[in-house]
Amino acid sequence: MDDIVKQALAKWPNVPHCYGWLGLDARGNWYLRDDRTQATGPFPVAKGSLLQHEKLIDFIQRNYEHDAQGQWFFQNGPQRVYVELEAAPWIWRLGGDFSVNSHSGLAVEPSACLLDEEGKLYLVAPIGLGLIHTQDTGLAAEAVEQGRWVPENVRAADLPARFGHVMSPAASQPAKPAAPG
Known part of the structure; x- marks a missing residue:
């Protein structure tokens, strides 16, 4: 994990986690999934925007980890951005x-x-x-x-249970409340 990330975690330890916003496809590509994309369906049905910025991709990959429940995430400073997996971690x-x-x-x-x-x-x-x-x-x-x-x-x-990874951390989260009308 990058030192700057460790410093941010120490400075802001209670930042809420982020779910559904990042996906890893079966070819190793990263996708950013905004609210509109998430509303159209789960990953990989609704992939979102392909990340192409090499330095951002390198940063994500250097800070790619998993928690004790087998949910893979990108530690973005003090915030965990959980990853939707198409095939495997x-x-x-x-x-x-x-x-x-x-x-x-x-x-x-x-x-x-x-x-x-x-x-x-x-x-x-x-x-x-x-x-x-x-x-x-x-x-x-x-x-x-x-x-x-x-x-x-x-x-x-059978692979997620056998190898202890979660394909969709977002699927285990409570539904988002509807926007006020």
Whole structure:
């Protein structure tokens, strides 16, 4: 976590958490979801605005964590911005040598490989569960064919409970009161 974030937490410890405003899609892209977007549906049905500012994305990724309930968040100064997940907390990118890096650039060593009912391939690593990026499925298939990874068949719906992550922290929050008319 950035030092400036730690300082802000110490200075303002009781800032309310933010839900529904940030999403991570199955390709490792971040989306900002304003009130209007949230009103049109849950993530990823209503994705919002694709974040493209590299320094902002780097800041989010450096301060990306999870709480004891398995809800992933971005610590934005004193405020936690909980993340809506499309597929998993991590999106893996593969190198030509079958090295694995997270969408945020962290190198990991996978300990298991999972294949869901839709043919999506996941890897388990010390930092958590992640989905193989669609652009890297060819390399992933090579790794499986070479016996580097042996996929275990799973149901995608079972993965959050099995790996302890929450797909939609916003869904567990009380409904917002209607705006005064």
